[in-house]
Amino acid sequence: MISDERLRFKLKTPTLCTTDEIEMAKELLALRKASLMPSELTAENGAKAALMGEFTEEASMPCTECFGDDECENCDGSGRILIEAPVSWTTIKSIYAKAVEHFQKSAS
Numbered sequence: 001m002i003s004d005e006r007l008r009f010k011l012k013t014p015t016l017c018t019t020d021e022i023e024m025a026k027e028l029l030a031l032r033k034a035s036l037m038p039s040e041l042t043a044e045n046g047a048k049a050a051l052m053g054e055f056t057e058e059a060s061m062p063c064t065e066c067f068g069d070d071e072c073e074n075c076d077g078s079g080r081i082l083i084e085a086p087v088s089w090t091t092i093k094s095i096y097a098k099a100v101e102h103f104q105k106s107a108s
């Protein structure tokens with residue numbers, strides 16, 4: 001198999017190559033770059049352990065202790081409390097799948 005270095009050398013010396021060779025070198029380099037990422041996130045490829053629990057979403061909800069009381073220690077009188085919810089593994093996988101779909105479309 002032709003090495004990445006050799007492919008890059010071909011691109012740097014276009015006068016020594018045919019147009020077909022240059023196009024092929026570009027395509028091969030692009031394919032190799034793309035193949036560094038798996039097509040889906042799974043427990044088997046280690047993605048689940050690496051990504052689950054890494055992301056959170058911040059949201060606010062009405063205070064359960066009061067209705068906007070200035071004296072409330074729970075919400076400092078704002079009537080709302082901020083919560084952090086973890087992004088679910090299902091959502092992480094969905095986002096990744098959508099990104100893969102996008103780049104597969106733009107590559108073809």
Ligand SMILES: [Zn+2]
Binds near residue numbers: 065074075077079
């Ligand atoms: Zn409150």
